[in-house]
Structures are given as C-alpha cells and as structure tokens.
Amino acid sequence: xxxxxxxxxxxxxxxxxxxxxxGSRLLVVLDESTEKSAYSTLWSDLEGRGYDxxxxxxKSDSLSLFEHGERAYDHLLILPPKSKGLGPNLTPKxxxxxxxxxxxxxxxxxxxxSTSSAxxxxxxxxxxxxxxxxxxxxxxxFNYDTVSATEKHDVLLLNRPGPLRPDVKALFDGExxxxxxxxxxxxxxxxxPLISPVLRAPETAYxxxxxxxxxxxxxxxxxxxxxxxxxxxxxxxxxxxxILGSVEALEDKWFSATVKTPGGKKTTTANREFxxxxxxxxxxxxxxxxxxxxxxxxxxxxxxxxxxxxxxxxRIKNETFFSIEMSEYAYDKWVxxxxxxxxxxxxxxxxxxxxxxxxxxxxGKTETSTVFSAQFVTPDQHGIFSFRVNxxxxxxxxxxxxxxxxVRHFAHDEYPRSWAISGGWVWIAGLWSVIGGFLAFVVVWxxxxxxxDKLKKTQ
Amino acid sequence: MHLWQATAxxxxxxxxxxxxxxxxxxxxxxxxxxxxPKGAGINGGFKEQISSSKPLAxxxxxxxxxxxxxxxxxxxxxxxxxPHQAFLLLKDSQSGLDISYPFTTQKELxxxxxxxxxxxxxxxxxxxxxxxxxxxxxxxxxxxERDVNIPIPTAEAPRYGKLPEIHHTFKNDPTNPxxxxxxxxxxxxIASLPVLAGLWLFLGVNLNHLPTALKSAPLPHxxxxxxxxxxxxxxxxxxxxxNLFQVLPAAAVVGAVAFVSGSRALGEVQGxxxxxxx
Numbered sequence: 001x002x003x004x005x006x007x008x009x010x011x012x013x014x015x016x017x018x019x020x021x022x023g024s025r026l027l028v029v030l031d032e033s034t035e036k037s038a039y040s041t042l043w044s045d046l047e048g049r050g051y052d053x054x055x056x057x058x059k060s061d062s063l064s065l066f067e068h069g070e071r072a073y074d075h076l077l078i079l080p081p082k083s084k085g086l087g088p089n090l091t092p093k094x095x096x097x098x099x100x101x102x103x104x105x106x107x108x109x110x111x112x113x114s115t116s117s118a119x120x121x122x123x124x125x126x127x128x129x130x131x132x133x134x135x136x137x138x139x140x141x142f143n144y145d146t147v148s149a150t151e152k153h154d155v156l157l158l159n160r161p162g163p164l165r166p167d168v169k170a171l172f173d174g175e176x177x178x179x180x181x182x183x184x185x186x187x188x189x190x191x192x193p194l195i196s197p198v199l200r201a202p203e204t205a206y207x208x209x210x211x212x213x214x215x216x217x218x219x220x221x222x223x224x225x226x227x228x229x230x231x232x233x234x235x236x237x238x239x240x241x242x243i244l245g246s247v248e249a250l251e252d253k254w255f256s257a258t259v260k261t262p263g264g265k266k267t268t269t270a271n272r273e274f275x276x277x278x279x280x281x282x283x284x285x286x287x288x289x290x291x292x293x294x295x296x297x298x299x300x301x302x303x304x305x306x307x308x309x310x311x312x313x314x315r316i317k318n319e320t321f322f323s324i325e326m327s328e329y330a331y332d333k334w335v336x337x338x339x340x341x342x343x344x345x346x347x348x349x350x351x352x353x354x355x356x357x358x359x360x361x362x363x364g365k366t367e368t369s370t371v372f373s374a375q376f377v378t379p380d381q382h383g384i385f386s387f388r389v390n391x392x393x394x395x396x397x398x399x400x401x402x403x404x405x406x407v408r409h410f411a412h413d414e415y416p417r418s419w420a421i422s423g424g425w426v427w428i429a430g431l432w433s434v435i436g437g438f439l440a441f442v443v444v445w446x447x448x449x450x451x452x453d454k455l456k457k458t459q
Numbered sequence: 460m461h462l463w464q465a466t467a468x469x470x471x472x473x474x475x476x477x478x479x480x481x482x483x484x485x486x487x488x489x490x491x492x493x494x495x496p497k498g499a500g501i502n503g504g505f506k507e508q509i510s511s512s513k514p515l516a517x518x519x520x521x522x523x524x525x526x527x528x529x530x531x532x533x534x535x536x537x538x539x540x541x542p543h544q545a546f547l548l549l550k551d552s553q554s555g556l557d558i559s560y561p562f563t564t565q566k567e568l569x570x571x572x573x574x575x576x577x578x579x580x581x582x583x584x585x586x587x588x589x590x591x592x593x594x595x596x597x598x599x600x601x602x603x604e605r606d607v608n609i610p611i612p613t614a615e616a617p618r619y620g621k622l623p624e625i626h627h628t629f630k631n632d633p634t635n636p637x638x639x640x641x642x643x644x645x646x647x648x649i650a651s652l653p654v655l656a657g658l659w660l661f662l663g664v665n666l667n668h669l670p671t672a673l674k675s676a677p678l679p680h681x682x683x684x685x686x687x688x689x690x691x692x693x694x695x696x697x698x699x700x701x702n703l704f705q706v707l708p709a710a711a712v713v714g715a716v717a718f719v720s721g722s723r724a725l726g727e728v729q730g731x732x733x734x735x736x737x
Contacts, residue, residue: 141588151589203557208543223558224559225557346624356625425642425645433651446680447666451663
C-alpha cells in the first residue's frame, strides 16, 4: 500500500515537473544583436522537453541570477556576447555563486571573435584555460568540412565522442558526424577530478590566431587531443558547467547541414542529437543518480524481520549483509541504474580508514532501481564504524552515503567454553584432581587409625 | 634532460613563387633523423635518412639525455613551400597519448611518455589551407628507454574512479597444541591421584576408625561428608551452567549444614583423640 502511494506520488511529480530532475526555469543570455532566430530549433527542442525559456541581454538591468538570495533560474545558457564582457550582472563571482546554489550552466564560446576576459577569468576559477590571446581557433587539415570550409579548414567534422575512459559511462555517444565551426579551444588543468573533457580535438588539430599569418612554432601552446572542444565541470554539489567551444554548432544551419570530409562521403550532421545530449546532461536530465532504500542486517538464509533490520550494533566477526537501491534519471523518468562494465559501486566499512572496500553486486531490480548488495564479515576490531558508499564518477552526480553502526566485542558468554579448548584440558584435569585429592584426604584424616609404630610397641 | 630538437631548414630558393596547383599534395624531401647522445657533437650519434613514403624498419632507441633532431624540407607538390602546419606528432596507439612538436622548436618530452611500454609512432604532419591534400604518415618508431634506476616523478593525477578493493586481514584464531601432547599431560596430572593413593597405602593408610565413627555419630559424619561433596557439586554446576546468584544461596545452605554437622563430626573425632585412639 505504502509503495503504491509513493509510486503514485512519483508519477504525479513526474507529470508536474516535466523533465529535468532539477527544475525547468532556463535563462538564455544572448545579445540583442545576436540572431535569436538562428537558434530556433534549439529553443523549440528545449521547450518541447519542458523548459520555460526566458531571454535576457547581458546588458539588461533586469537581469539577475538571484531573487531574494535564492536562484531565480534553475539553468543558465550563456551565448558569447559580441561586446567586451558579460556585464555587471554576470560577473565570474555571480556565475560561480549560481553554480554553488546548484544551478547548471552551459557556456558557449566562439572562435569568431576573441573571448572576453571575464569569461576567461571565470573559467580559470575552475581550472579550465583558454589560449593566451583568447582568440584562437582550432583547425585541422584532415577533418574539416570540404563543403563550407574549403579554404580555411575551420569547420571540424568529428565523430560523436565515446566513453571518456573504459570505465566511464558514455553519455554523449552515438552515430553520426558533428560539425563544429570555428571552435574556441580549452585546455584543462591536470589536478582537478571535477573537470573532464567531453569532446576532444583530433590529434592532427591545432589552434592558432587567425589574425596572424603563420603561427610561430613557440606560439602553439597545445595541440591534438589536449585541445578540448567541449569540456565539463561537475562541482562537488553536483552542479554542472559545460563549456561548448563552438556556439555556431547549435545554430539551425548546422543542425541539419550536409557536410563532407576530405575523401569522405556527404553526410548530414548529428548536431541536433548531440545538442540534446549536451543540454540534457548539463540540465540534469541524464547522469543523475538517486539512492533509494539502504538496508543492512546480519546475514541469514531466510527472511529478516523488521526488528532485525538496520541494527545499531554489530559484534566483531559478524557475517553482515548490506544492500542499496540506486536509480538513474533518464530524460523523464527514474530507471534502474546500470554502471559501465569496467566500473563498480563500492561499499566501504570504515573507522577513520576503510577496513573493507568491496564491490556491490547488482542482485535485484525494482521498477525504478537496481538493488546492489554485498556480504562480508565485520572486522575483528571493535569501535564506531560506518557503512559508506562514496560513488563519484565523471558525468554522474555524486553519491555519498554514510551509516554509522557500533561494532562491539564478544560478550563474556560468547567465547567458547574452556572444555571446548583442548589446550585447557590439562588445567581442568589438574583442578578436578585437586578436588578429588582433597575429598580423599578428608576421608583419610577423619577415619584413618594411626599406624602402630613397631618402636613404640617394644616400649 | 630530454631535449627535443626538430628543425626544418626551408629551401626558399627555387619555387616559393610558383602558383599552387589545385590538386597538389603536401610532402617533404631531404629528411633525416638524428639521435645525439649528450655531449656528442652536432654530427655525433646516429643519423639516418627518412623517406616520406616508407617508415624506417626498426624503431629508434632514445634514452636518457639524448637529443632527437628531425630535419626536413617541406613541399607542396614538388616545390618547396612553408606550410601552415608542420608537426612531428608522437602517438602511442595503446594509451592514445599524443603530442605534437611544431617545426622549428626545441622541447622536452612529457613525463607521461617516459613510461610507455611500446615504441611510439612518430609521424610527420604537414598541412595548409586550401585544397592541397595534407600529409600525415608514420616516418619512424621511437622506443623510449629510460634508466630504471632514476626515479621519475609520477604523472598521477587525481581522477574519480574505482578504487582498489580492501579486504580486512583478520588476526589468526588462537590455536591448540597437538592433542597428543595435551593428552599426555592430562594423563600425567590424573596419574598423580593413584601415586598419592599408593604413597598413602605405603605409609599404612586405613579406614579402621570408620565403624567406630559411624557407630557413635552416624548422622553428622554422613551429612558432613555429603555437604563437602555437595560443595564440589555446586562448584561443578557453577562451572558448567549456574550463575553466581544461583551459587550463593545454595552455598549458604550447604555451608550451614556443613558447619552444624561438621562441628558434631569433628567433636566425635576429638573424642577419639582424647581417648588416645589417634
């Protein structure tokens, strides 16, 4: 009955809150001069997925990301402004505050004109770097569109990206070719696990400033796959920031353009599908995880009664069973979570540091979740332990679960009895032989007549 | 330490002014690769011609402080021309690592390349704007060797992913000595009782006063002995199953019985002593 109700509630919520798992208010920041109609397919796609779009110019006075200290929008899409910067309402600090308050951002760049220093300093905060002169364009003489960029080779044609690593879930993959005109490349710092590349330039690509005739060899800072065309940041609160190097790739023109690589065949671009994946990920329609029921109890063969569920205390060396339900959001509903093949959900049993770190195996499934479970023996160390599931992966929201339990010693009557320990038999035998000897001595002392001494007799 | 030198002296003599042919392709001639050990002069070390059509058969060994020098003349069609892109591209096919060295530059090899197990592919990439076909072919393989005794700083960076499994190492269970040894010592301990009995018999132990004692005070003697045995029984039950709160009242009852019957029985014993029997 209870789950029936919650299911009903879930359905109701899903119907009300159309699609994204985190709100539908989307602010699009674009210049008045920018052709809003050039992106009409993107707008209608987003509206079709349930977003309420508002458009603002970066210079507008009424533009504010916050209202009464709370977010005024759930998501933000910033198109590159023609003017110098993003204006006084979109300072790097404001944008980062928006991110801190769980707002999601897509920031599009363009290689057509140089990027403003405000954007550059915003990206520096998250360890994403633009080229030194902020006006580099990626060219590749091997993967360009021969139809539209015969001379300049600055419309890159790339396959959709596969998984970032073998153990990372591929959220942006698929068939088809992407056309990315005039890309402003980004390079990523190496020390942050929060940023990850979504789409990298091919190895033969390089970036140069189109204002210069031939780049000096020393001016080429990064080449090949170090150049990122699309990169993503997921902060510790799971808010997302996506940097798209080529804003033109979102235009209607490129959503259904016919392109041709050198020596290849004519194909239509898959930009529209990729834009859907990219906006869906950033605005939390994909890659969002949720933890359902968490249960732990002593391992047993049969059913576990409610009283024995999630006990506060365990004994050392108890065989223990732990299970967790995980769901993943897929565009408009919660589905059972499936990790990628090389990856594992891990359970830690920790006191300061983990004593156990074990793989949780998928053992069951409900309508909206997968049940992962593991069985293990609590360590032979008493103390305050916790079951921890710390699941942080690129492109997936962070899961950090911690459930504290006490692990106690053996009680005095839980040890094996002394007669069960063969080494103790000698001591037990000694004890009882003393008792037997004592009783015999008492009898002898009470009833033994003195021995008639022969010497005494003669006297 | 790992100095990379890639130079491209460009022949600008003949035909830089020639118009570009529409379907021409980029390429290079007069190319050579040299590996110079540290301290060797400009002409020291290994040097070999490379061709734009066929890669070198065997991988070049490149160690420690060597310098690799690649020299070539780029061409568009058959005329020498400076291209927009002229790179020496190193690529490890297994890990997907790649890095480009634009001509003309001098740079060190990144750390990540120092620990690769297989030779990396060295490719020359030449390309430019317009319709000329760009050039990208493997020209040689480079096997990067390093002195294993010199530790290199690790290039490990924090990334979210699966962590190594940990299984708690339990302390060993306590063990018992071999059962034979235990039984031998148990036998020795139990054998002490017959030895004691034998010694007493040797000294002439007897129960000659038992009939006398039972005749004069039968009840106290029987009850006293029984209460002593009862005490040991209580101890036995305490050892196997009872707790202290069961033991104490039982011991109090048996103790009182032992006190009363004991004083009578011992009085009888005293009577025998006074009669000179003991």
